[in-house]
Amino acid sequence: MQKRQWIHGWLLVLPAMVFLLLFTHVPALTTIWNSFFSTPRGRRPSRFVGLDNYDRLFDDPVFWKVLGNNLWFALGTIPVSIALAIVMALFVNRAFTGRSLVRMAYFTPTVLPLIAVANIWLFFYTPGFGLIDQLLGAMGFGQTNLLGSPDTALAAIMAVTIWKEAGFFMIFYLAALQSIPPQLTEAARIEGADGWTIFRRVTFPLLMPTTLFVSINAVINSFRLVDHIFILTNGGPDNASSLLLFYIYETSFRYWDTAYGATLTVVMLALLCLLAIGQFFFFDRKVHYK
């Protein structure tokens, strides 16, 4: 009887497990496995090369470049989009006419596909007659080529990402804000706390679980969201706006250097795991779960 229940349990888990293994775990393991082999080319089959791929990675200036880009990308987009999300959530959490319209407007970027969003922003950025240049022109500035110059390309991409992400994170903050009983704010007000003190000492600490959740998602997204790069810059100029995942895609599917692509992927997965674990430990002391 005991044994039959055991089988029954495994049977129930089986369908989900098969797909999880087939599409997540097996590919992950093959990726790690492939990173120790050379790329098969023509008549040369792949052969075991040990850590050669990793040696190459350490000496690859482009890898370091895109990793650095990704770091700046994360540092630039995550705090700003989270801060914006909180500000927007606080704003639309109050009662005013047209509130649902504003809420919807904030959330729209999330609903739109990133590719479509990138195309819209491409128009904004177009040198000469794009929205940004038209505004700058009206104020007497000359033409700009934000996407075309190495100094501004990454920042331009970051702006799109922030615009896209902030509205999404706002929804989580809005939900969290609405679960905070209004009496807490009222009690704080009676005790002489002004708006900023209430936010700093009551609201923000109570939003910490949401902040943890959102920041982990934001970190993952900062490595994961590269769709708009294809439309806006293609990683250029001179890899100035290329991110790790974009570089992996280029290496594996444009140059078909699959072994090196696998190596890059392993490094990225390791990084993401470390970051997620680190965040949990870092935030754990500061998060108050109800």
Add this chain to the structure above:
Amino acid sequence: MSLTQTSTGRAIRLEGISKTWGDTRALHDVSIDIPAGSFTALLGPSGCGKSTLLRIVSGLEQASGGRVLIGGQDVSQMPADKRELSMVFQSYALFPHLSVAENITFGLRTRKVPRDERAKRLDRVADLLGLGDYLSRKPAELSGGQQQRVALGRAVIAERPVCLMDEPLSNLDAKLRQTMRTELRALQRELGFTMIYVTHDQVEAITMADQVVLMNGGKVEQAASPRALYERPATPFAARFIGTPPMNVIPATALGEAGAKLQAQAGRRLLAGLRPEALHPCADSALRLSVTGAEYLGADALVQGRLGVAQVVLRAPGHALPAPGETIPLALAPRDLHLFDAETGGRIPPSDPASLLVQAGIPAGPTGAAAPFIQHEDH
């Protein structure tokens, strides 16, 4: 056990307070005088506007009309934190991420009281409320009664002249509620602040308050001492709201000949109010109750029956339960008979009910409306 300096309360005066939300009128021309250092209970059924009134006093809500004066100063336009009051919420509103100590000293910190002064006051308050062992705990790790004390601590630590409480005991079990009633009252006396206490529980209001403001439908029904409220209810609503079981309010004609005479004398239709504890079985009387049922409560019993066509309840000793179908003659002390105008609901002082009742054959019997330990004043 005692705080060294006792703050003195401030008098509160509400002048013609009204509050409307769109078409709904929550408060209608409410005027109340609350003496300094007194304990005033706002009592009424749910939805009567008592909590709204409290929030208007606190400054969390703005009145649509009228003035709030605290200590003689018009504070109607003043924000909540400038009114020098503290408040205890029904849900306690403790900050779940802060420890008990941080919760209690929250207001001192926002008002920039120095650290050692904060620690000193925290010690005193923790001592006063018996919270010394829990100071480092989070609210979720405390029982309901302890959470209640933390909320009290937060309210009293700043020694404000006015304290507002919104049904602070309604989340506690019956036994704890009784203990906390006594403690709250003692605390208020000791610290001397002016208390406004919102409750829907008449027992809380009657046992704790110096003044009970009975509200109904956004209006003040009666503002009086608990005794006056019980002994001389101003309206049939007040008569029915105070006392368990409620007063029997029946058409005066149900009293038979006596009722008819009373009506003739007053020249209008009357309602007669008879407390269940004011009706006593006696040997013979013109007032006869046909018993329809009885509810045994131990020390006494509630006997249901009919006087004429009107349903009434009376409190009888538990050892002599009448059976349904029996008819019992009832004595009624003239001072226990309340009369109200049937149209306006106003209280009518009977001119000489004593002789009237006796003429009509209703013996006085012992008076039963007031608890025996209370001294009777003028009538």
